[in-house]
Amino acid sequence: MMARPQRWEAPFGPEMTETEVEKLLNLPEFRAIDSESFPKHTPLSGILENDTRIMKYKSGDIVVREGDYGNSAFLVISGKVRVVINPSLPRSMIGRESTKKRNFIEALSQLWTNSSEPELRDTSRYGSQALRDPDSGDLTSSHVFIQDIPAVLNSHQTAELESGALFGELAALGRVPRTASIFAENDAELLEIRWQGLREIRKYDTEWRRKIDERYRENALKVHLKETPLFSDLEPEELEEVANSTLFETFGSFDWNVSYKRMREQGKSAEEPIIAKQGNYPDGLLMVRAGFARVSIKMGTGQRTLTYLGAGDYFGFDELWANKTTGEQSLQTSLSALGYVDILRVPAPIIEKYVFPKIKDNPKPLLTPSLSKSMEADAPMEWALDQxxxxxxxxxxxxxxxxxxxxxxxxxxxxxxxxxxxxxxxxxxxxxxxxxxxxxxxxxxxxxxxxxxxxxxxxxxxxxxxxxxxxxxxxxxxxxxxxxxxxxxxxxxxxxxxxxxxxxxxxxxxxxxxxxxxxxxxxxxxxxxxxxxxxxxxxxxxxxxxxxxxxx
Structure with a gap:
């Protein structure tokens, strides 16, 4: 018998000391937080000790790369970093590979030029890209770095971030690619906050929540809504009200791959947190921003999978429309998270005010094709979802x-x-x-x-x-x-x-x-x-x- 392992048993920065935590608590960004608003089991000091780590970057070091999938945000403690706005840094400069297609002769020649020994490498290539401390054994010190910063500043539009600046939080919480590359202009010290700690600070401190939500609404949500057919025809002021009314929700574990891998090795099914339950009243339109979710209907003592939703799909529209036209109707299906799901909940009154008036003909129920399929036809999809x-x-x-x-x-x-x-x-x-x-x-x-x-x-x-x-x-x-x-x-x-x-x-x-x-x-x-x-x-x-x- 043993106690269940807890998240803080594996700190993000194992070398974080009490002295460093005290210094962090005295930074303006944390000094303004009311530590009493945090529960005893998740104190602010505990978050800083276990969910953050201090990262030191030398001049030119790449902090984040455009296109990366990040799971942490950064707070500048000292020094300066630069955001590359336009044009993007060359892919070779940020550690990417430039793909060169072989021609027909080169491809054919592999038949007689391949060595009998596998995995041969031309080691002279390994010095062709600037890489800091690749053999140190410390992953926090291994960085791709820019060798000629003045040339980058002369040829790229950049923005400077100084002490107190927070960046990377939207990509960290939403599991979406980074939208820009950021490098250290001079020697800089940054606090890296993994997504779990960022989530807790946002949850218990109103000011951090306001700032993060405000930046998301301004930088990402309006674009997302505008790209959704239901909201694409709205006027700017209407879109503003929709964005301000939308709620952000997450379901499942951000590190779903860890628990899924363990459950799979044990031959067990992974947990699927319920997002919306069949029979409940639909209080809004649920839009999937990231991740996947299963749509199922009750059958006997179990559930039958009808389909699944991915980024850009939505749930609950049929029931909201039925409530408008034929009276109250509860949810006809359930929605559960497959791993980690980022949900945008647009309240029903907003849908009724801005979306329904623009619909001229009765829309066809979205799940009709799925309901008409046989159980046998559903089996491959059910298996693919479970795996x-x-x-x-x-x-x-x-x-x-x-x-x-x-x-x-x-x-x-x-x-x-x-x-x-x-x-x-x-x-x-x-x-x-x-x-x-x-x-x-x-x-x-x-x-x-x-x-x-x-x-x-x-x-x-x-x-x-x-x-x-x-x-x-x-x-x-x-x-x-x-x-x-x-x-x-x-x-x-x-x-x-x-x-x-x-x-x-x-x-x-x-x-x-x-x-x-x-x-x-x-x-x-x-x-x-x-x-x-x-x-x-x-x-x-x-x-x-x-x-x-x-x-x-």
């Missing part, structure tokens, strides 16, 4: 009735990637279909959160999640975060085939590897083209892809 495969945009699906286990797909992958395949022909199965252990290039790529150098990122060219081998330091953060175990660390060798070892520890040098959709090869993924029986394909579980002709 969280709906996160995948390019999952590898194998038809086991066609597959003859010839391993041509594995050999083709190995030939394309220096002798070592980037996937394992093994995975979860449903009926005659198998989703293999290959990177699915997720919609919500939790593997990208926490990478200290930004080596793992989404390609601008293809949207695939790729790893820049030049800036990967082999820390394993991405591999540990992937809920599907689709990233592996491999020991690398030099061009002569000799294993590479750290001179200080004599431990082998490792790099993270995964499927990159053969981003350098013409013609797309080699595994698909190599299959002689058309048994393998890459599918988007969020689109119109199918198992047996039935929509997933």
């Amino acid at each position: 969280r495969f709906i996160n995948g945009t390019m999952a590898m699906l194998i038809d086991l009735e066609r597959c003859v286990r010839c391993d041509d797909c594995v050999r083709a992958c190995a030939s394309t990637h220096g002798g070592n395949p980037r996937f394992i022909r093994h995975g979860r199965t449903f009926d005659n279909w198998m989703v293999t252990n290959a990177c699915m290039h997720c919609e919500d790529p939790v593997c990208m959160i926490g990478c200290p150098t930004g080596a793992i990122h989404r390609s601008l060219d293809s949207g695939a999640v790729v790893i820049n081998d030049d800036t990967c330091i082999g820390c394993g953060t991405c591999a540990n975060s992937c809920p599907y175990n689709n990233i592996r660390l491999v020991e690398i060798r030099d061009l002569k085939g000799q294993p590479l070892r750290d001179p200080g520890t004599q431990k082998p040098i490792s790099k993270a590897t995964k499927c990159d959709l053969c981003s350098n090869n013409p013609g797309g993924p080699a595994c698909v083209r190599a299959c002689p029986h058309d048994a393998l394909r890459r599918v988007n579980f969020q689109g119109e892809e199918t198992f047996t002709g039935v929509k997933v």
